[in-house]
Amino acid sequence: MLRHLLDLLICPRCLPAEKPLRAEVRDLRGGEVHTATLECPKCRASYPVSDGLATVLPAGAPEDRYAASGRLAGYLWSHYADLAGDPDAHQAFPAWGALLAGAGGPALDAGCAVGRLAFELARQAELVVGVDRSAGFILAARTLARTGQLGYELISEGELFETRTVRLPADLPRARVEFLVADALAFPFPASLFGTTASLNLLDRVPLPRLHLAELDRVSRKTGATLLLADPWSWAEGPAEPEEWLGGRRSGPGAGASRENVRRLLERMGRPPWRMADSGRISWMIRHHRNHFERIHSDYLLARR
Numbered sequence: 001m002l003r004h005l006l007d008l009l010i011c012p013r014c015l016p017a018e019k020p021l022r023a024e025v026r027d028l029r030g031g032e033v034h035t036a037t038l039e040c041p042k043c044r045a046s047y048p049v050s051d052g053l054a055t056v057l058p059a060g061a062p063e064d065r066y067a068a069s070g071r072l073a074g075y076l077w078s079h080y081a082d083l084a085g086d087p088d089a090h091q092a093f094p095a096w097g098a099l100l101a102g103a104g105g106p107a108l109d110a111g112c113a114v115g116r117l118a119f120e121l122a123r124q125a126e127l128v129v130g131v132d133r134s135a136g137f138i139l140a141a142r143t144l145a146r147t148g149q150l151g152y153e154l155i156s157e158g159e160l161f162e163t164r165t166v167r168l169p170a171d172l173p174r175a176r177v178e179f180l181v182a183d184a185l186a187f188p189f190p191a192s193l194f195g196t197t198a199s200l201n202l203l204d205r206v207p208l209p210r211l212h213l214a215e216l217d218r219v220s221r222k223t224g225a226t227l228l229l230a231d232p233w234s235w236a237e238g239p240a241e242p243e244e245w246l247g248g249r250r251s252g253p254g255a256g257a258s259r260e261n262v263r264r265l266l267e268r269m270g271r272p273p274w275r276m277a278d279s280g281r282i283s284w285m286i287r288h289h290r291n292h293f294e295r296i297h298s299d300y301l302l303a304r305r
């Protein structure tokens, strides 16, 4: 973990109180913390940094549903196939990155998976942090940040696989990018830290979508901040109870279209309120095998304050 993040992290279990973590560093290599224990002076919770990987979760173990079910290769393809000139690749990440062009840092990508948006933001922000509950995704993203490349086995059909390699552009300032195992419902960061915050395709995956919006609001700067939120609104009972959905319901607080409801929430519940700068739709794809792709449209809201 980048050493200067030590000065920024707070205890996710003590929120809404913001308690800076104390670090006992056992192995420091240049600007990187390799092994350490981060401890909260108030609740005494401790968080490990092991092989450079920091796990700063409010409770429970890292979520490895995505990586374990073979989705790691699928996400690596979805995030990076365009860089390798794959003719089937989608262009959603450069498009989301372009929406944030000129937005100030530091930048946070919530639910970053294997990290592409974070790298898209590296040229414009002095520090970019990606967080995800999946340790498998964060390990892959960290490998890319530290070495610039990562090989993986991509399903071709049936039992057949092909070897692919992700290679980041040589001139990308990837040393500014760090990835942590952390929760988008309890960010281990103090209020008003980030000039840019992004949440792509995460809002309909968390059990408490309103709390995720409140957390994005909390860690965003009060002024000079940009927030990009994109989601396909695939509400389902697995991730969140219907009472928690922010749209797609016939009645109650989640009645009507999610995009309008979320826009209203940001405008009304933001402290201070957000104003909409842009909205639209960007399509992306999940690859099942070489002849089977799933296309997803995500509405986006670009907000500033």
Ligand SMILES: C[S@@+](CC[C@H](N)C(=O)[O-])C[C@H]1O[C@@H](n2cnc3c(N)ncnc32)[C@H](O)[C@@H]1O
Residues within 6 Å of the ligand: 063, 066, 110, 111, 112, 113, 114, 131, 132, 133, 134, 137, 182, 183, 184, 185, 199, 200, 201, 202, 205, 206
């Ligand atoms: C549908 S994927 C989207 C990933 C990426 N943003 C993209 O657009 O490709 C949702 C991601 O959110 C992560 N995730 C789910 N719940 C989370 C939470 N509470 N905190 C942080 N990450 C979470 C998952 O591990 C997964 O990587």
